[in-house]
Amino acid sequence: MELKSEFRVGIPVEQTWNTLTDVEFIAPCMPGAQLTEIDGDEFKGGVKIKVGPITAQYKGSARFVELDEANHRIVLEATGRDSRGAGNAAAEVTAQMTPDGDGTVVSITTDLKITGKVAQFGRGVMADVTEKLIGQFVSSLEEKLSQIGDQDDPGAEADDASADDAETTGEAAETPAESGPRQIEMAEPEPVDLLETAGRPLLKRILAPLAVVVFFLFNRRRRRKRRQG
Incomplete structure (x- = not known):
C-alpha cells in the first residue's frame, strides 16, 4: 500500500x-x-x-x-x-x-x-x-x-571543535576511520x-464484526425461546 x-x-x-x-x-x-x-x-x-x-x-x-x-x-x-x-x-x-x-x-x-x-x-x-x-x-x-x-x-559543535584543533596544530583535522x-x-x-x-477508525473495524456476532447470537437466542414457548 x-x-x-x-x-x-x-x-x-x-x-x-x-x-x-x-x-x-x-x-x-x-x-x-x-x-x-x-x-x-x-x-x-x-x-x-x-x-x-x-x-x-x-x-x-x-x-x-x-x-x-x-x-x-x-x-x-x-x-x-x-x-x-x-x-x-x-x-x-x-x-x-x-x-x-x-x-x-x-x-x-x-x-x-x-x-x-x-x-x-x-x-x-x-x-x-x-x-x-x-x-x-x-x-x-x-x-x-x-x-x-x-x-x-x-x-555543529563537533565540527567547531575539529576546526579549533586544526587551527591549534596547523594541520587539517582528520576523523579516524571506524572499523565495523x-x-x-x-x-x-x-x-x-x-x-x-x-482511535475511531480502528475501533470501527473491531466493533463492526463484533456487532454482527452479537446480533447473530441475540437472534439465535430469541428463536430458541420461541421454540421452547
Whole structure:
C-alpha cells in the first residue's frame, strides 16, 4: 500500500537535511523505535507496537539508497520481521524537502508491504496511524531542536571543535576511520498503542464484526425461546 504524508518544521532546508540524515539524532524522536547499530549508510533497530494487551516487536534494518543533497531528496529502504515470526514488513520511503519561508516542508511517500496481524487493519487505518505518528515525531523533533538553541545543526559543535584543533596544530583535522558497525546505546522505547493512536477508525473495524456476532447470537437466542414457548 502507498501512504503519503507531509509536515513542516521551522528550520531552513539545509538544516532540515542535516537533521533528517542524522539517524542517531532523530531516532529518539520516533515513537516506539529503538536504534541499535550504525554501519555507514545502513542501520539496525526495532519498533514496538501493541493492540490492547497484545505487543509485537519488529526487528530489522534500513539503508539509504539515495542521498541527493542538491535536490534535498532521500530514499530509504527498510525491512523488519516480528520477533515471534507472526509477520514481516518492508518499506521504501521517499522524503522530499522543499523550502517554505524560514522553514521546510517535508513530503513523504511510503510504499509499504506488511503481513501478519497488523496487515488486517487496512490502508485507511494505517494511513491514520501514520499521520498521527508523524505528528508525534515532528513535535518531539522540534522540541529537541529548540534545545539546541543557536547551534546550526546537530553536528555543529563537533565540527567547531575539529576546526579549533586544526587551527591549534596547523594541520587539517582528520576523523579516524571506524572499523565495523557502531553499537548504539538507546533506552528501551514504550510501544506504540495502535488502539490509542488510531482511535475511531480502528475501533470501527473491531466493533463492526463484533456487532454482527452479537446480533447473530441475540437472534439465535430469541428463536430458541420461541421454540421452547
